[in-house]
Amino acid sequence: MSPEPILRLEGVSKHFGEFTALDNINLEIDEGEFLTIVGPSGSGKTTLIRILVGIEELSEGKIWLRNNRIEEMPANQRPTCMVFQSLALFPHKSVGENIEFPLKLRKQKPDQRKSRALELLDLLHLPQSFYDKRINECSGGERQRVALARALAFDPEILFFDEPLSALDFRLRKNLEKELKDLHQRTGKTFVYITHSLEEAMVMSDRIAIMRSGRFEQIAIADEIYARPVSRFVAEFMGEVNLFSVSGDAGGNPVGTEIEIQVRNTSLGSSMKLSKGASATLMVRPETVHFLTGDETADFVVGGVLKAEYALGSRTQYKVEADNGDELAVEKLREDRFLGQVGDRVRLGWNAEHAHMISGG
């Protein structure tokens, strides 16, 4: 039995005129979890988070925080807090004044406020000398930490993040992602993070919710979403993938509809079986596809021509053009990279345990 959810959404919708930004959303967020909502721009994730903190009003639906309905409650009365995409630091206040802002609103004494602000600077690995710095003297990464410290000073029940890392350069972002995960563990707070970057989501989250056109497509742990996506959209959103349209033959075995796939029928489990005539999508991730040599074989085999080879550092990626012109991706660790030449005829194979059948076209 899982614990009571800290936040529960029931039938939340948002319309802007004719446009439906959120379409009947249901969601439960557990106490202390790190949930990331991922979706392309325009999927409604920003609207959703703004409704959850109270900056935007919903059109229909109910929101419970623990046992209290909060959808009518204005932002300044909700015990939640958000780190904005722009960070929204106050440029006329010093770092210390920014962090103390929520405490000042609660009429805390200046010395109490200051000691809390210094604690938070420590927690976020900023030197205490930053207390008197101006915001415009801080770098992007430092501002990020100040915004986080300000949000933590508020001591929210749930901390929301609206893509705060998107403006930073790659290396800084990678560091802060890990720090954020670490911070989540240390504070034990419930974090809800939105991003369009799946990598960001995978690094940090306990659960990932994939959003598309105002609905959740799939909500699950990262590995589940990666290995067993419920739709083509999720599969493609979760990084490089090979997708094949298939339909069931008389024996219930998948047959490629656009590309010829040799299937070793005897070893297929029930998860790979299709009823006759039913169409589905067969998915396999590039790192589980092998180049077959000699008379090696696998559950699924496809022929093609090696088109290109890209070094990705620890891994090497290959593009193979199948006979119908489709491009397939294969990835190998650098130490077991394929020794063929571009232009060679190759056979690609993978086994059923690495494949996933997405029902529907």
Added chain:
Amino acid sequence: MERQDQRIGLLSAVPMGAVLLISFLAPLMVIAIFSVMPQKVFSLLHLPDFSSYKLLFTQGYIKSVLWSFGMAMASTAILFVICWPLAFGMAKVFKGFGLFITIAVVITLFVSENIRLFGWVLTLMKGGLIEGHLRAWTGLTFEGALYNVPVIVFGLVYAYFPFMLFPLIQGIAMVPDDARQAAADLGASRRQIFFEVDLPLSAPGIVIGSLLSFVLAAGAMAESKLLGGQTVIVIADEIETAFTYGQNWPLGSALSVVLILIIGALSIFGINRVNLDLIMGGRRS
């Protein structure tokens, strides 16, 4: 190369510099020198005495100075209170309607201030638009609303409305919506948002608007003459009288110098407190 550029720059600035010097500084210098000349002379070739400045205190001119600045302060404060909500609406809320208000306010500036004030005289006087209608319809009557201090302040508020409104709009437009939302999210009430976010972040606009309307109101004369009758004599009125009927140029000059010094000091004080680059389109960070 750089030094040469600098020389050419200086050289090409000479003509305009000379024009500015002659047209702005020279008259001020003349006024300053006249102010220390003996009474009722028309030449600068006398030994300076400071008799005009003594008159300032002995003949009650200081009262006019106080009236001018007092009414300027009152009208500026009232303007700020009236203009803030409108400016906020125009900067953040209204869309096309904001343009309509802008045009409506600007169009009033096309008509000379004196003519607009006469319009108010006709509206407010006994037998005018308001009192006349009231008497015709109800038989009740009153003495008209003219010839008192509040109506002068009203006139100042009316005349300098655009000079407060437009800088305020600029100032409020500089307050990022995110900062207001973040403040609310962190628990700030409307009042706290106003004092903690809106006010400090729109300070450049507030300072410019207040300075413009204060300086103009302190030097204004038409409102007190037309709407106020002779209820109070403002400093600008005294200066005009000294130069014309009074035929006492040194006295007029001394009064002008006092006005210029007070206004100048206030302006420098105000402008030093805000970053003007921000309102001119500069970036905050």
